[in-house]
Amino acid sequence: MTNPLLLHLTPEEIELWAQGLLPATRDAHLAQCAACRAIAEPERKLIRELAQLTRFAPEFGFVERVMAKVNVPTPSSPHLRPYTDS
Ligand SMILES: [Zn+2]
Numbered sequence: 001m002t003n004p005l006l007l008h009l010t011p012e013e014i015e016l017w018a019q020g021l022l023p024a025t026r027d028a029h030l031a032q033c034a035a036c037r038a039i040a041e042p043e044r045k046l047i048r049e050l051a052q053l054t055r056f057a058p059e060f061g062f063v064e065r066v067m068a069k070v071n072v073p074t075p076s077s078p079h080l081r082p083y084t085d086s
Pocket residue numbers: 007008009029033034035036037
């Protein structure tokens with residue numbers, strides 16, 4: 001009985017829309033509803049930015065290789081303790 005054109009999008013539907021997976025009937029609601037677009041547009045922007053971050057992330061192991069060369073002293077190193085009981 002409920003007209004899908006009149007229902008606001010759920011968070012799940014907004015996520016689907018951001019991924020281009022929203023059914024056309026719900027997409028039609030978004031086209032005519034400023035309230036839903038105000039929520040959905042930043043969501044899509046965020047998802048696109050996250051996708052770009054993933055694409056440009058350093059290859060696996062990059063941080064570990066850099067840290068191995070830098071040789072950062074850590075508080076757990078024995079010689080950094082102020083005194084020992086031994
Ligand atoms: Zn709406």
